[in-house]
Amino acid sequence: MALRRDINPMPDWIRSELVSRGVLAAYEARPDYQRNDYLGWIERAKRAETRRKRLDQMLEELERGGVYMRMAWKG
Secondary structure, three states, X not given: OOOOOOOOOOOHHHHHHHXXXXXXXXXXXXXXXXXXXXXXXXXXXXXXXXHHHHHHHHHHHHHHOOEEOOEEOOO
């Protein structure tokens, strides 16, 4: 299903983190809207510390599975 909102590109630094943590496949298995929302949410943070915190949350949720933006999600 095509998204009706702007598509957020995958920054190289986020891709590197996904690969190094071994969760790229889990990320790619998520629906388009989730991948897009995660990227936009991380990139919209004004401070580097906030971007890092958001990235860490996404990575942890991908490792755990069954969670999306701190909400239960059945994938």
